[in-house]
Amino acid sequence: xxxxxxxxxxxxxxxxxxxxxxxxxxxxxxxxxxxxxxxxxxxxxxxxxxxxxxxxxxxxxxxxxxxxxxxxxxxxxxxxxxxxxxxxxxxxxxxxxxxxxxxxxxxxxxxxxxxxxxxxxxxxxxxxxxxxxxxxxxxxxxxxxxxxxxxxxxxxxxxxxxxxxxxxxxxxxxxxxxxxxxxxxxxxxxxxxxxxxxxxxxxxxxxxxxxxxxxxxxxxxxxxxxxxxxxxxxxxxxxxxxxxxxxxxxxxxxxxxxxxxxxxxxxxxxxxxxxxxxxxxxxxxxxxxxxxxxxxxxxxxxxxxxxxxxxxxxxxxx
Amino acid sequence: xxxxxxxxxxxxxxxxxxxxxxxxxxxxxxxxxxxxxxxxxxxxxxxxxxxxxxxxxxxxxxxxxxxxxxxxxxxxxxxxxxxxxxxxxxxxxxxxxxxxxxxxxxxxxxxxxxxxxxxxxxxxxxxxxxxxxxxxxxxxxxxxxxxxxxxxxxxxxxxxxxxxxxxxxxxxxxxxxxxxxxxxxxxxxxxxxxxxxxxxxxxxxxxxxxxxxxxxxxxxxxxxxxxxxxxxxxxxxxxxxxxxxxxxxxxxxxxxxxxxxxxxxxxxxxxxxxxxxxxxxxxxxxxxxxxxxxxxxxxxxxxxxxxxxxxxxxxxxx
Numbered sequence: 001x002x003x004x005x006x007x008x009x010x011x012x013x014x015x016x017x018x019x020x021x022x023x024x025x026x027x028x029x030x031x032x033x034x035x036x037x038x039x040x041x042x043x044x045x046x047x048x049x050x051x052x053x054x055x056x057x058x059x060x061x062x063x064x065x066x067x068x069x070x071x072x073x074x075x076x077x078x079x080x081x082x083x084x085x086x087x088x089x090x091x092x093x094x095x096x097x098x099x100x101x102x103x104x105x106x107x108x109x110x111x112x113x114x115x116x117x118x119x120x121x122x123x124x125x126x127x128x129x130x131x132x133x134x135x136x137x138x139x140x141x142x143x144x145x146x147x148x149x150x151x152x153x154x155x156x157x158x159x160x161x162x163x164x165x166x167x168x169x170x171x172x173x174x175x176x177x178x179x180x181x182x183x184x185x186x187x188x189x190x191x192x193x194x195x196x197x198x199x200x201x202x203x204x205x206x207x208x209x210x211x212x213x214x215x216x217x218x219x220x221x222x223x224x225x226x227x228x229x230x231x232x233x234x235x236x237x238x239x240x241x242x243x244x245x246x247x248x249x250x251x252x253x254x255x256x257x258x259x260x261x262x263x264x265x266x267x268x269x270x271x272x273x274x275x276x277x278x279x280x281x282x283x284x285x286x287x288x289x290x291x292x293x294x295x296x297x298x299x300x301x302x303x304x305x306x307x308x309x310x311x312x313x314x315x316x317x318x
Numbered sequence: 319x320x321x322x323x324x325x326x327x328x329x330x331x332x333x334x335x336x337x338x339x340x341x342x343x344x345x346x347x348x349x350x351x352x353x354x355x356x357x358x359x360x361x362x363x364x365x366x367x368x369x370x371x372x373x374x375x376x377x378x379x380x381x382x383x384x385x386x387x388x389x390x391x392x393x394x395x396x397x398x399x400x401x402x403x404x405x406x407x408x409x410x411x412x413x414x415x416x417x418x419x420x421x422x423x424x425x426x427x428x429x430x431x432x433x434x435x436x437x438x439x440x441x442x443x444x445x446x447x448x449x450x451x452x453x454x455x456x457x458x459x460x461x462x463x464x465x466x467x468x469x470x471x472x473x474x475x476x477x478x479x480x481x482x483x484x485x486x487x488x489x490x491x492x493x494x495x496x497x498x499x500x501x502x503x504x505x506x507x508x509x510x511x512x513x514x515x516x517x518x519x520x521x522x523x524x525x526x527x528x529x530x531x532x533x534x535x536x537x538x539x540x541x542x543x544x545x546x547x548x549x550x551x552x553x554x555x556x557x558x559x560x561x562x563x564x565x566x567x568x569x570x571x572x573x574x575x576x577x578x579x580x581x582x583x584x585x586x587x588x589x590x591x592x593x594x595x596x597x598x599x600x601x602x603x604x605x606x607x608x609x610x611x612x613x614x615x616x617x618x619x620x621x622x623x624x625x626x627x628x629x630x631x632x633x634x635x636x
Contacts, residue, residue, distance in 0.1 A: 015409070015422050022340050023418035031424050033404075062384030069380055086351075091333070091409055093422065100341035104333050104411065106349050 002046055002265055003130040003160075005123070005151060006039025006057035008108055008140040009067050012090045019097040029096075035070045036090060038137035038165060041258035041295045042265070045284060047076050048297070051266050054079060054130070056123055058116075058140065060109050061086030079126065081119040085109020085140075111142040123151065127158040131269045134261060135174065136165040148174035161268060164220075165261045167191065175220045180268055182220040183261050189215070189225050203227045209240055209314055224278070226260050228253060231282050233314070236274050240314030243278035245286040246305060255295030259288035275311045282309045320364055320583055321448040321478075323441070323469060324357025324375035326426055326458040327385050330408045337415040347414075353385045353392070354408060356455035356483060359576035359613045360583070361394050363602060366615070369584050372397060372448070374441055376434075376458065378427050379404030397444065399437040403427020403458075429460040441469065445476040449587045452579060453492065454483040466492035479586060482538075483579045485509065494537040498586055501542045501579050507533070521545045527558055527632055542596070544578050546571060549600050551632070554592050558632030561596035563604040564623060573613030577606035593629045600627045 012035070015028035039057065046053045055078035059067055064080065064087035071078045088108035094101045127133070133155050135148045148170050152162045161180035164171065167188040175182050186208070190197050193211040198204055203225075212223040212235035222236040231244040263284040267277030286309075287301035330353070333346035357375065364371045373396035377385055382398065382405035389396045406426035412419045445451070451473050453466045466488050470480045479498035482489065485506040493500045504526070508515050511529040516522055521543075530541040530553035540554040549562040581602040585595030604627075605619035 013407070013409075015424075017422065020340075020420070022338075022413075022420045023416070025421045025423065027423055027425065062380055062387055065383060066380030089331070091331075093420075095340075098341070102338070102340045102411075103343045104335070105343065105345055106333075107345065 001052040001054055001129050001131060002269060003123075003126055003133040004039050004043040004046070004053055004055050005133060005135045006037050006043070006055055006137060007111070007119075007143065007147070008088070008138050009035060009037040009040055009057050009059060009064075010088050010090050010106075010108070011063050011066050011070070012036030012092070014092045014094065016094045017096060020093060020095040033066070033070070035067045035074070036295075038258050038261075039134065040067075040071065040076075041255045042134050042136050042165075042262045043076050043078075044074065044295065045259045045262035045288070045297070046266060047074075048299070049262070049266060049284070049302075051269070053077065054126060056119070056126055057081070058083045058109075058111060058119060059087050060084060063087040063089055079122060081115065081122055083109055083111055083115045085111065108140050111140045113142075116143060116147070120150075120154070124154055124158070127155060127160050130155075130158075130160050132161050132163065132180070132265050134163045134165070134265045135179075136258065136261060138166070139170050145169035146173045149177040152177040152179045163261055163265045163268065165257070172218075175215055175218055178219050178221060181222045181224055181264050182215060183224045183226060183257070183264060184215070185226045185257055186228070203230050203233075205230075205233060205242070208233050209235065213240070224260070224264060224281070226257050226285065228256070231309075232260065232278050234274065234278060238274050241274055241278055241311060242314055243275075243282045243309055243311040245282050246308035246310075253289055256285045256289040258295065259284040259297065279306060279309045279311050282311075319370040319372055319447050319449060320587060321441075321444055321451040322357050322361040322364070322371055322373050323451060323453045324355050324361070324373055324455060325429070325437075325461065325465070326406070326456050327353060327355040327358055327375050327377060327382075328406045328408050328424075328426070329381050329384050329388070330354030330410070332410045332412065334412045335414060338411060338413040351384070351388070353388045354613075356576050356579075357452070358385075358389065358394075359573045360452050360454050360483075360580045361396075362392065362613065363577045363580035363606070363615070364584060365392075365394050366617070367580070367584060367602070367620075369587070371395065372444060374437070374444055375399070376401045376427075376429060376437060377405050378402060381405040381407055397440060399433060399440055401427055401429055401433045403429065426458050429458045431460075434461060434465070438469075438472070442472055442476070445473060445478050448473075448478050450479050450481065450498070450583050452481045452483070452583045453497075454576065454579060456484075457488050463487035464491045467495040470495040470497045481579055481583045481586065483575070490536075493533055496537050496539060499540045499542055499582050500533060500538040501544060501575070501582060502533070503544045503575055504546070507543050521548050521551075523548075523551060523560070526551050527553065531558070542578070542582060542599070544575050544603065546574070549627075550578065550596050552592065552596060556592050559592055559596055559629060560632055561593075561600045561627055561629040563600050564626035564628075571607055574603040574607040576613065577602040577615065597624060597627045597629050600629075
């Protein structure tokens with residue numbers, strides 16, 4: 001079983017409106033509400049590829065209850081610690097005329113120390129049944145920046161490797177706690193390195209590889225940088241790797257990075273060598289970007305992309 | 319106890335955003351979620367003036383559960399029949415820069431015949447404890463246009479008078495079922511009459527009075543037309559009446575009509591004569607329009623406006 005930690009889940013509500021009146025009354029032609037937040041995307045992808053998962057998170061209020069019941073309907077097992085605050089909503093309005101989307105992200109609840117303690121007790125017990133844990137997404141208000149670091153250490157004590165997908169201080173402190181894999185995207189890696197790693201043509205592969213090696217030296221056992229249509233670049237105990245999707249896929253990047261994290265965790269649990277691990281992760285990310293609904297993918301796309309991904313060892317070492 | 323029927327409640331979510339990016343990501347500075355729908359506004363106003371109320375409605379899904387729990391927190395007793403569909407949300411975005419609001423109204427659930435039957439059984443039982451019922455707001459999909467008419471007839475059988483605040487066919491059929499009071503606003507009365515009742519300067523009082531008498535002749539025991547800042551105009555068994563607020567109140571009309579309906583129902587139950595009934599209804603509507611939050615009011619405003627309302631018998635009979 002793969003444990004997926006989701007401390008700041010969301011209910012994602014989307015309204016499609018034929019032609020939005022931004023100063024008047026609108027009647028959406030379609031309304032969608034689905035559980036969101038990076039961790040839940042990871043869990044849904046893992047579930048879709050047949051992995052056993054357990055979502056572990058914090059949920060509060062009627063929105064939290066909504067997230068729980070929606071996950072249940074999707075067949076994703078979850079154990080939420082109830083909190084006093086109200087789980088956040090995100091609200092997207094898609095304007096059929098312009099094609100623009102406006103997104104409104106609620107700040108989410110503040111989590112109390114006692115609530116995180118209750119979560120930790122549950123998490124520690126659940127670790128006994130986990131082959132790996134994925135720690136993904138933003139930390140809610142009230143939790144210390146070293147929260148992921150502490151959860152990674154608890155995993156290490158129980159012999160459970162961790163995949164970390166976070167940003168800023170939470171990623172920096174988490175990486176120092178020696179997770180099996182850290183998965184920053186380009187912007188997150190640039191923020192950590194404190195310098196640009198790209199040109200106007202996209203990611204500068206040599207610069208990204210250097211920063212990935214530095215993040216690895218800072219504690220992560222492996223670093224996989226996700227570069228969108230430019231694929232993945234990894235610094236691992238087995239050297240540097242590059243994995244490229246077959247062609248630039250026009251699509252919806254939302255959730256593609258989460259699908260990559262899911263693929264990496266799955267490969268870790270299966271003991272796949274790095275080339276296969278990266279191949280599957282790229283294929284999942286690409287299939288997710290190609291899907292019309294954010295965070296979903298077509299299994300046929302996944303399979304067809306899989307054979308077309310090119311993976312090779314990084315040649316230019318510095 | 320006053321029963322308030324709310325067949326299509328809502329969860330009203332409001333996001334305040336300093337300067338909205340209608341094609342990007344926004345982080346609201348304030349988020350409000352409160353139970354909405356005209357019936358719930360009526361019930362909250364009745365509760366605020368000390369009347370005993372029972373909300374009777376239909377609620378489904380996690381949004382329905384959210385409406386129920388929010389009403390509980392507000393101290394408004396409610397008995398909801400659970401439905402399979404999901405209770406609707408309304409979503410308002412208030413742009414701090416322009417002052418504009420965009421409103422997104424979900425269509426709401428479709429109600430099954432079996433679900434309305436379950437509601438009717440509950441409603442019929444509850445009538446035994448009601449001194450009056452208020453039937454307010456739109457009918458959800460799936461319910462026949464004569465739904466309010468049937469509920470009014472069930473009330474009459476139990477000796478419970480009804481106040482009807484609806485529009486279109488639901489109002490027309492409902493009025494024919496002889497409710498104690500029908501409360502259309504100007505637009506609703508114009509739609510029923512099939513002709514304009516206003517000039518560019520506002521409502522044409524003589525024309526409104528004539529239409530109100532016609533609606534009364536069509537079955538309603540009394541008709542009270544709410545004309546916003548122009549007050550109320552009533553056709554009753556005790557003749558025609560006009561009630562005017564002290565001065566044009568600039569404010570938020572949302573919920574003011576519901577406060578008027580609450581005031582009329584309260585006056586009906588207390589047996590107030592028409593002049594006092596209308597005086598209180600105008601004061602509640604005016605205080606609600608003056609409040610910064612839609613559908614709420616300051617008791618001090620209510621009291622101070624009460625003495626300043628002018629009520630007189632309609633002089634021009636035709």
